[in-house]
Amino acid sequence: MSSEHEDTPEAETEYQHAEDDGPQPEKHCGHGRGGMGEEVSRKEDKRFITGRGNYVDDIKKPDMLHCEIVRSPHAHARVKDIDGSRAEAMDDVVAVLTAEDLLEHDLATMPTLMDDTQDVLVNEKVKFQSQEVAAVIATDRYTAKDGAEKVEVDYEVLDPVVDAQDALDAEAPLIRDELDDQEDNHIFDWETGDKDATEAVFDAADVTIEEDMNYQRLHPAPIETCGAVADWDPGMDKMTVHMTSQAPHAHRTLFSQVSGIPEHKVRIVSPDVGGGFGNKVPIYPGYVVAAAASFVLEQPVKWVEERSENIQSTGFARDYDMTGELAATEDGVIEGVKVDVLANHGAYNAAAQPTKFPAGFFNIFTGSYDIEAAYGSLTAAFTNTAPGGVAYRCSFRVTEAVYLIERLVNVLADELDVDPAEIRRRNFIPSDAFPYESATGWNYDSGDYEKALDKALEMADYEHYREEQQRRIENDADKLLGIGISSFTEIVGAGPGEQCDIAGIEMFDSADIRVNPTGNAVLRIGVQTQGQGHETTFAQIVAEELGMDVDNISVEHGDTDTEPYGLGTYGSRSTPVAGAATAVAARKVRDKAKSIAANELEAAEEDIEWDRESGEFHVAGAPDRSITITEIAAGAYMNHPGGEEPGLEATNYYDPPEMTYPFGSYIVVVEVDRETGEVDFEKFVAVDDCGNRINPMIIEGQIHGGLAQGIATAMLEEVTYDDNGNVTGGDFMNYLLPTANEIPNFDTGHTVTPSPHHPIGAKGVGESPTVGSPPAIVNAVVDAMNHAGVSHVEMPMTPDVVWAALDDAGLAHKPAQNVEFEFDGASGSADD
Amino acid sequence: MTDEREITLTINGTEHTLEVEPRRLLVHAIREDLDMTGTHIGCDTGNCGACTILKDGEPIKSCLMFAAQADGAEILTVEGMEDLPEATDLHPLQEGFKAEHGLQCGYCTPGMLMAGKALLDENPDPDEETIRDAISGNLCRCTGYQNIVSSIEYAADELADRTATDGGAVTAEPGDGAGPSADDAATVCGQSDCCGGPDADLFERDYPTEGTDT
Secondary structure, three states: OOOOOOOOOOOOOOOOOOOOOOOOHHHHOOOOOOOOOOOOOOOOHHHHHOOOOOEHHHOOOOOOEEEEEEEOOOOOEEEEEEEOHHHHOOOOEEEEEOHHHHHHOOOOEEEOOOOOEEEOOOOOEEOOOOOEEEEEEEOOHHHHHHHHHHOEEEEEEOOOOOOHHHHOOOOOOOOOOOOOOOOOOEEEEEEEEOHHHHHHHHHHOOEEEEEEEEEEEEOOOOOOOOEEEEEEEOOOOEEEEEEOOOOHHHHHHHHHHHHOOOHHHEEEEOOEOOOOOOOOOOOOHHHHHHHHHHHHHOOOEEEEOOHHHHHHHOOEEEEEEEEEEEEEOOOOOEEEEEEEEEEEEEOOOOOOOOOOOOOOOHHHOOOOEOOOEEEEEEEEEEOOOOOEOOOOOOOOOHHHHHHHHHHHHHHHHHHHOOOHHHHHHHHEOOHHHOOEEOOOOOEEOOOOHHHHHHHHHHHHOHHHHHHHHHHHHHOOOOEEEEEEEEEEEOOEOOOOOOOOEEOOEEOOEEEEEEEOOOOOEEEEEOOOOOOOOHHHHHHHHHHHHHOOOHHHEEEEOOEOOOOOOOOOOOOOOHHHHHHHHHHHHHHHHHHHHHHHHHHHHOOOHHHEEEEOOOOEEEEOOEEEEEEOHHHHHHHHHHOOOOOOOOOOEEEEEEOOOOOEOOEEEEEEEEEEEOOOOOEEEEEEEEEEEOEOOOOHHHHHHHHHHHHHHHHHHHHOOOOOEOOOOOEOOOOOOOOOOOOOOOOOOOEEEEOOOOOOOOOOOEOOOOOHHHHHHHHHHHHHHHHHHHHHOOOOOOOOOOHHHHHHHHHHOOOOOOOOOOOEEEEOOEEEEOOO | OOOOEEEEEEEOOEEEEEEEOOOOEHHHHHHHHOOOOOOOOOOOOOOOOOOEEEEOOEEEEOOOOEHHHHOOOEEEOHHHHHHOOOOOOOOHHHHHHHHOOOOOOOOOHHHHHHHHHHHHHHOOOOOHHHHHHHOOOOOOOOOOOHHHHHHHHHHHHHHHHHHHHOOOOOOOOOOOOOOOOOOOOOOOOOOOOOOOOOOHHHOOOOOOOOOOOO
């Protein structure tokens, strides 16, 4: 998985952090100017805590219209007629749009990120509940909604199919009958690894284990839903769309392709975005409808989803039904891994991942382990459910892969009666084996898995809890103790252009630094923040590389008119790709600064040295003949060296030579209530290694948030459907985000294993906790019941699910006999 | 179009008179009619708390109340926090969220600040469990809540320090929209975990709790 790069800069790891004592900026990094490793407080905070943020729904333009979308109540139905006349007759309703209107402008369909074609408004047939059927444009939000209720749609209801396995049945209703060569609901088959070699390993193995597991359908559910304000300027022939976008440049290119408006006449602005988590990577019909309406009506048009629209129609995540197998020696050395997956992709193939990876990076399923042979196969199916398969805080199906291998390793440990920590230790890729090529072809950059596990075990007081667990079993205690481990490896930073693209565009990223005459600087980046703190961390990279104070650097992002082209923020790619671009651009500035320094100090350029500690340039051997970047900036504009261009700026487009591989070990201790099936978190330890660290405070914040989402996955969340295709978990009443009462405090720790190929040795961190924590939590709950033969519990592990597992294993305790409940005068005991 | 009616809302100390349809939600009146967009909308069903404001000192979800129901009310939104008597440059809660990294995308933050303000007005020295209960009607997808709890603890400590320094001079005054007052009519729905999230039992009130007819 490598590509040729002539100008890949060598990694500089001279400011690697102390590994065990946490960052000590004054000693090891940052140099007190807010560079690498300093806990710089966030530049973006002030506008958010004072109510001055500017999210899409905050945007108000003169004569702005509002768009409300009419959605199908049916999951599968032919649209026989749409009558918008009653809506159109309303005062203040400006237009009712249907597929017919969009066809006139060639906007009736749009490409998905996996090159499928999705109706913007349903042309003939509804394929999932809440699909977009018509749009009402009115002068205000309330009237648009009134109008939508007056649009009459005549449906011929068809039998839906919701389950992926059912969808592949020969008798199943055909969902995509508009596609010429589509005769069933099968989308694609995919395989990875060496089937024959893996079968041979399994045939000869001492031990094999197998486990079925479902990674349920989730929704990223950022607290801000998706929305847009489209504004066609007929005077400039220019379309400006403010939208909730995690990838404004890619969206500009797609918008241009879909609309036919030349790309230089399309401006996408991603203003403040209230969380993304992968939900805001795809393009949705609402954006296109708003833009089409603005183009036709020549007025700005706002479209903002309600929560139920967000969950029911925009990109879901996961929905992988997996069977995994391991082959091992009797000593627990894993020799082979096999996996078979059935993937529910919904009504369109609209997964969000690099186009050459239809199953994303799922083939990272060998995990942190040195496994000789691996084979995976996957079948994807259309169903009458919302389209999706987005990378929800995940680098393209890595979450599913990590869940699979970390669960399987525990099942093997159970089978062999080996401690789950010990079995991991026996199988880790050794720290001296990097760079390591996995059986499925990935080239891991660096890792020290045992060190992270050891640290986590120590932080968790592992042995103590193992003893306590045994004590409770012996005492038949009401609350069982479970201890779960996950030693995950992520693959992030997509990615090398030879392998990775979105709609054909290689997944590089970019940075542009301009140092002003007065010595401060503006950094423009091709990635965009939805809360990750780019305005701070990217300024820290520049502060580190140019010896500037972080306060003197502004970071701009999210506007395609001013920022260099980039592929956006998802897949933990901002730091690995745009962070690298920023460091390289800063080093280019530094190179030019040397010649200016030489001119100012009247010395030869080769005699000028840059000192990272002081952030100054000085003449070799004469440290007092020094000059700062501020003085150099003045020189660049007011006294520039002859033969050189004035000014002090540089741009870098960075094509990463490899992915990066963050890792970590999480240990979760839970109490399982044998009466109620409730699970309480007793201890939650997370040790992460994301290479060199830019801002420990922000990293810890990312870890906390990701762990909370991991708990949400393991314990609460699922988008559910009934057999008729009705979404039964499609709003915040039924799709249960955890509150402060469900999330415990976390103990975080870290090790530092820099990426050898990244200019600042960083790897990316935002997704590790969401990827790594669900198996740790499930392992913990299973571990509490394992002594009675429980080998697996499906997510979400709600109390009823856990109680059923307890009951099946004969572990359930009945409530205390003296508890009585009163119901309307009639009394009954709880064990009725 | 339904008939509009004239209402008066005193927001952050400034009186606004506006014409609203009876069905217009308070959050839309604040955001769209009065252009104070710091208060957000995240779910439309009263679950997320992004729209939390203080109405006559009580935390309520402004997406669950009609603007007309708030006629005559004193309202505090995030935009008013810097002008509260206990604020210096920023309010201690705002300082706390910044110092403790209590926010990431910032979307839930105004609602969290309001929930925190309501809590500290009632209980200046809450323990962690009380804080978690008080913000349990406000969803955050980014932070995992731990730093939000720390942010509110930071503010409680800061306010306590100032009170000690100033001999208790800096507190919310009745009628300034900053805290509950026996003179203000308060509207609460009476349900636990509904209006503004905090468990209603947490707040022992000595002022009227019945709804104001409008």
